Amino acid sequence: MTQLTNWAGNISFESPLERPQSVPELQELVAGSEKVRVLGTGHSFNTIADSTGTLVTVADLPQVIDVGDSGVTVSAGLRYGEITAALQSKGLALHNLGSLPHISVAGACATGTHGSGDTNGPLADAVNAITFVTAAGELVTLTRDDPDFGGSIVTLGALGVTVSLTLDVQPSYDISQIVYDGLPVDRLGSDFAEVMGSAYSVSAFTDWVDPDVMVWRKQRAGSPIDTDWLGARVADGPRHPIKGMPADYATQQGGVPGPWNERLPHFRLEFTPSNGDELQSEYFVPRAKAAEAFEVLRALGKQLAPVIQVSEVRTIAADELWLSPSQGRDTVALHFTWIQDEAAVLPVVTALEEAINPLGARPHWGKVFAADAGYLRSCYPKVADFIELAAKYDPDGTFRNPYLDKYLPLRSQG
Ligand SMILES: Cc1cc2nc3c(=O)[nH]c(=O)nc-3n(C[C@H](O)[C@H](O)[C@H](O)COP(=O)(O)OP(=O)(O)OC[C@H]3O[C@@H](n4cnc5c(N)ncnc54)[C@H](O)[C@@H]3O)c2cc1C
Structure with missing residues (x-):
């Protein structure tokens, strides 16, 4: 069997990749696992997605691209190139895109992926609602008016497994x-x-x-x-x-x-x-x-x-x-x-x-x-709030991996 690696080939994943076909199947998998990480399209260059237990992809969940009053709701595993073509065919657009259309929406948003433009926020800035599976296997939806929302989009995968996101849209240009x-x-x-x-x-x-x-x-x-x-x-x-x-x-x-x-x-x-x-x-x-x-x-x-x-x-x-x-x-x-x-x-x-x-x-x-954990923590004024939020949805550290333990340790909140 070929070794599973990231896109660049510098990181190998040892855990077999689980491919749930439905959201209930994913919920059951998460609730029954001690450790879980999600692999998006594998375009990161470090061990952020790696797992010491279950490694899961959401790419096989039913594909959703649903345009409604609050924007477009998309399944998390879709790649930007797939949703943007569908939006364009409806005369709609997103505010911006990264350099590559091959990257999954959830993976990009989880790391703060961005394009360019003086007035364009990162891709995650377009998200107005997110639905994820918590460590307990429950489905949670947060929208922009929720006090936890600011910590629930760029998550490094620490809050749960994202299954869908709703993105702001505008007329095509x-x-x-x-x-x-x-x-x-x-x-x-x-x-x-x-x-x-x-x-x-x-x-x-x-x-x-x-x-x-x-x-x-x-x-x-x-x-x-x-x-x-x-x-x-x-x-x-x-x-x-x-x-x-x-x-x-x-x-x-x-x-x-x-x-x-x-x-x-x-x-x-x-x-x-x-x-x-x-x-x-x-x-x-x-x-x-x-x-x-x-x-x-x-x-x-x-x-x-x-x-x-x-x-x-x-x-x-x-x-x-x-x-x-x-x-x-x-x-x-x-x-x-x-x-x-x-x-x-x-x-x-x-x-x-x-x-x-x-x-x-x-x-x-x-x-x-x-950079080390101390430096990273000094960069983000809301880091302690984020760690508290992660503990709320993942009290036993199901979604933690060595990367998170190294850079955002739960215990030195100081
Ligand atoms: C050629 C190339 C070009 C790039 N261009 C840009 C660019 O223009 N701008 C930029 O900012 N970055 C860029 N990147 C970096 C890339 O956008 C990020 O590394 C991004 O996170 C990759 O998304 P992914 O789906 O491959 O996620 P992965 O690398 O697979 O995972 C990244 C993180 O997201 C988490 N994750 C993925 N899916 C889910 C989910 N469903 N639920 C919860 N967590 C999840 C993973 O657990 C992990 O923590 C580029 C990378 C490459 C290889």
């Missing part, structure tokens, strides 16, 4: 994606607000050494396309975020308008995304400190060079979800795609965090990071 080459790297800092505010969703790609930055502007169709912009020029053909990689997997560029779900992700649902042979880290810094963070990264450029494939800069609007990396502050997200060599990457990640943590960097929960 079209986006044109224009790639610019050659933005002078100095201007990323000096003209940061102009660069990142130039479109609905903006990503800037650099390696912190190259003097030229590539910028992907995903703008509402109909807005003017600048040809000469801050010293950058419109790319003469399609681009992949990583220099030299074929652009066939990337979503349509060149300013051709198209539906939001076919432009906001960087990669197409029908292709194998990115290159698979990589690790990722990401840090969330208050947006007001963006220019300072860029200086730190440029100073580290030579140290990053042996292990970096590309770095991506995005923005996220502040939200109020307790463990969301953009909780309480407008954020600049600094992403790193590394080579897939943990031994070489980890010392660089440690050096990077030493340099950037003084700016209040919060690491992505689902990616490679070096």
Whole structure:
């Protein structure tokens, strides 16, 4: 039998994967298990989803995409690409998407996954109701007006097994994606607000050494396309975020308008995304400190060079979800795609965090990071409330794994 691993192949799961076919079957499985973790689509780069007992997927539960008065209710195991196509066919849209449409809705929301855009919160910000199975096997639904709601979406899987989520929707919109080459790297800092505010969703790609930055502007169709912009020029053909990689997997560029779900992700649902042979880290810094963070990264450029494939800069609007990396502050997200060599990457990640943590960097929960529990807890003002909430729905630690015990230990609440 082939070994079950995460998408990147750097984490192996030893527990066999349980595949309940109905919600009652899932409830029975959870109630009868000592330890349970859920595996979404396995796109995290660390042991967050791993289990020392039962490992379960909700992908085989009946699929639901139900549009109602409060938005769209979707089954937790669906991938964004599946629900967005269904929404688009009804003339509806979500506010934003991550770089990849292959990621499950519940898994993405559980880790605070995000796209880009000065006024766009993380994907979890669209959730207005969630239904999950508690350790006792009971079904609980929480909505936005519930006092526990802020702790119940970005959960790292600590509260229970999510079976469905209701997401805010809006009328469908079209986006044109224009790639610019050659933005002078100095201007990323000096003209940061102009660069990142130039479109609905903006990503800037650099390696912190190259003097030229590539910028992907995903703008509402109909807005003017600048040809000469801050010293950058419109790319003469399609681009992949990583220099030299074929652009066939990337979503349509060149300013051709198209539906939001076919432009906001960087990669197409029908292709194998990115290159698979990589690790990722990401840090969330208050947006007001963006220019300072860029200086730190440029100073580290030579140290990053042996292990970096590309770095991506995005923005996220502040939200109020307790463990969301953009909780309480407008954020600049600094992403790193590394080579897939943990031994070489980890010392660089440690050096990077030493340099950037003084700016209040919060690491992505689902990616490679070096921070310890004390530092992580200091990043989140509502962490003690979250731990209390987890204990409410999971008093015996059924949903805990070594990752949670290490980073959010139940006992040192201090
Ligand atoms: C190529 C690539 C591109 C990426 N792009 C982005 C990006 O643009 N932005 C970004 O922020 N991140 C990005 N990520 C990271 C990714 O979005 C997160 O790691 C996300 O959590 C992955 O979702 P998943 O379904 O694969 O979850 P998994 O990795 O399988 O699990 C993550 C967590 O969610 C929990 N979970 C999953 N399903 C449930 C459920 N039903 N109930 C309770 N808990 C559940 C798991 O137990 C675990 O704790 C990317 C990753 C890859 C590999």
